[in-house]
Amino acid sequence: MQEQRTTLYYCAGGSDKVYSAELVRYGEGYVVNFSFGRRGAELQTGSKTPSPLNHDAALRVYERLVKEKTAKGYTPGKDGTPYVGTEHTGCDSGIRPQLLNPIKEDDVEQYLDDPAWWMQEKYDGKRLLLRKVANGVIDGINRRGLNVAIPEPVRLAALSLKGTFVFDGEIVGDTYYIFDCLERNGNDLRNQPYSARYDALPMIQSGSPIEIAGTIKTNRHKRLHYIRLKGWNVEGVVFKRHDAPYTPDRPSSGGPQLKCKFYATASLIVAAINKGKRSVAMEAWELDRRVKVGSVTIPPNVDVPQPGDVVEVRYLYAYPGGSLYQPTFILVREDVLPAECGIGQLKFKKSNNE
Numbered sequence: 001m002q003e004q005r006t007t008l009y010y011c012a013g014g015s016d017k018v019y020s021a022e023l024v025r026y027g028e029g030y031v032v033n034f035s036f037g038r039r040g041a042e043l044q045t046g047s048k049t050p051s052p053l054n055h056d057a058a059l060r061v062y063e064r065l066v067k068e069k070t071a072k073g074y075t076p077g078k079d080g081t082p083y084v085g086t087e088h089t090g091c092d093s094g095i096r097p098q099l100l101n102p103i104k105e106d107d108v109e110q111y112l113d114d115p116a117w118w119m120q121e122k123y124d125g126k127r128l129l130l131r132k133v134a135n136g137v138i139d140g141i142n143r144r145g146l147n148v149a150i151p152e153p154v155r156l157a158a159l160s161l162k163g164t165f166v167f168d169g170e171i172v173g174d175t176y177y178i179f180d181c182l183e184r185n186g187n188d189l190r191n192q193p194y195s196a197r198y199d200a201l202p203m204i205q206s207g208s209p210i211e212i213a214g215t216i217k218t219n220r221h222k223r224l225h226y227i228r229l230k231g232w233n234v235e236g237v238v239f240k241r242h243d244a245p246y247t248p249d250r251p252s253s254g255g256p257q258l259k260c261k262f263y264a265t266a267s268l269i270v271a272a273i274n275k276g277k278r279s280v281a282m283e284a285w286e287l288d289r290r291v292k293v294g295s296v297t298i299p300p301n302v303d304v305p306q307p308g309d310v311v312e313v314r315y316l317y318a319y320p321g322g323s324l325y326q327p328t329f330i331l332v333r334e335d336v337l338p339a340e341c342g343i344g345q346l347k348f349k350k351s352n353n354e
Contacts, residue, residue, distance in 0.1 A: 003030075004059075006066050007152075008074035009039070016301070018043070019069050023062040030058035032065060035149065038303065042142065042334040043149045093141045095182075097127055097168055099250035100238065100259040108260055111239040112222050118194070119216045120179055121229055122236040122259055125172030126335060129182070130154075132164050140171075142335040150176075153209040161202050161210075168246075169213065178204075179213035179238075182246055190246040194256075197246065217242070229262075236261035263314055264347040266324075267336045268293060270309045280305055282313070282324075286343040293346070294323040302329070310336045318346040325349070 005022040019036040020043070029052025035043040048061050103111075111117045128150070129141035138158045140150035151174045158176075168180035181200040182190055189197045201212055216222045229237060237260050244256030268282040269290065279297045283290040296313050298304050305311050310333040315324040324346075 004062060006076075008066070008069050008076060010074045016303075017074075019074055021062060021065050021069075023058055026052045029053050030055050032058055032061045034065065038332070041332065042146070091147050093129075093131070093139065093145050093147050095129060095131070095141050095166065096145045096248035097129055097141075097143055098180075098246055098248055098257060099143065100257045101251060101253060101255050103239075103258045103260050105260060105262075108226070108237075111258070112226060113219055115217075115219060116241055116243060117222075117239045118242050119222045119225065120213050120238045120240070121234055122238050122261065123170040123172050123177055123213070124235040124330075125170045125177075128169060128171040128176065130158055130165075130167045130169065130176065130178075131183075132158055132161070134164055144335055144337070146335075148335075151209070157208050157210045165202075167201070174209055176210045177213045178210065179215075180246065192245065193243045194240050194246070195242040198242075234262065235265075236263075264317065265312055265314050265330065266293075266345050267310050267312055267333055267341050269338045269341050270305045270307050270311055272307055273304055278304060280311070282311065282327075284341050284343045284346070285339070291343060292323070293318065293343075294327060296324075296327040296329045298329055305332050308338065310334075310338055310341060312336075317349040319349055 003022070003024045005020070007018065007020045010017040010019070016039045017036065018039045019034065021032065021034045023030055023032055030049075031052055032048040033045065034048060035045045037043040048065055049058060052058075053061070111119070127143040128148075130150070131139045131141060133139075136159060138150070138155045140148045142148045150171070153174055154171070154176045163185040164183070165181065165185070166183040167178045168182060169176055169178040171177075178201055179198075180194070181197045182188070184200050189200055198215060204210055204212055216225045226237060239258045239260070241256040247256075266284070268284055271281045271283040271290070271292070273280050274295055277297075278300065279295045281295050282293050284293050285291075296311065312330040312333050313324065313327045314330055315327040318324050
């Protein structure tokens with residue numbers, strides 16, 4: 001008896017969704033599982049069969065499910081990229097990434113002039129660790145340590161790489177940029193200096209959906225590339241001590257990995273959808289209460305976020321009291337908890353007396 005899998009897409013108006021269904025063997029019978037959500041986000045998962053069925057019965061459930069979705073406008077969609085999860089999707093991976101503390105542009109000079117610090121572009125995507133285990137299963141892991149679905153081209157490219165590994169990187173659209181190596185062929189590299197971990201990254205063929213993040217090592221080239229990156233309007237840069245080990249989570253201050261953003265961004269809580277508008281009101285935590293920080297317009301090609309969602313917003317500065325000046329919606333952040341959205345992340349406008 002054959003297992004079956006289908007990935008469907010719905011792209012219309014402000015929606016860009018993915019829905020996957022699978023008929024798979026489970027013990028002596030078969031089950032029908034599904035996953036769905038916004039493309040590129042963490043997918044919600046479930047099952048249409050509380051207990052295993054015989055193949056014919058499970059096939060009817062599977063075919064009915066696919067038919068229901070296609071009747072609602074879902075299609076195989078040649079323009080879409082399927083996101084693929086595993087049985088571990090949504091579970092705690094037991095792995096935590098090393099998170100970076102921010103620095104101001106005024107502090108950049110000391111890192112450009114110090115050969116102990118290497119520099120990389122800060123990509124405007126989502127943090128993603130990629131794990132390949134001995135049986136060939138590829139897992140994506142987000143910044144909270146949860147297993148998440150990944151683009152199928154990235155999964156296939158990772159599958160083609162030799163050996164087992166845990167890589168750290170950033171997913172931008174359908175491209176995965178690797179900038180660190182935590183494990184390779186059963187060896188834990190976290191206590192090795194960053195220079196050794198970076199050298200352990202694999203050779204990647206040109207044109208692959210997986211790329212190695214460019215790393216600038218000399219003072220002269222750091223300064224030249226820093227000027228170029230500012231001119232290219234990228235999100236920012238990251239500085240890493242090449243002699244430092246990999247330490248999960250975020251230090252209370254400082255640390256061997258630092259980020260400098262060229263523009264201000266913040267993760268904020270959607271408090272409400274503004275009536276009759278494609279905009280949402282936002283709030284942030286100030287001590288033990290949530291305070292208003294203004295509203296942001298949602299582009300027409302994006303689903304309007306719901307109250308309780310966390311959104312990433314770019315802005316020029318914040319006024320005293322919290323309202324953002326010239327906010328621009330970036331994306332919904334499934335990998336950031338509302339409790340993490342504090343007022344302390346805002347960059348406030350300087351007064352005339354400062």
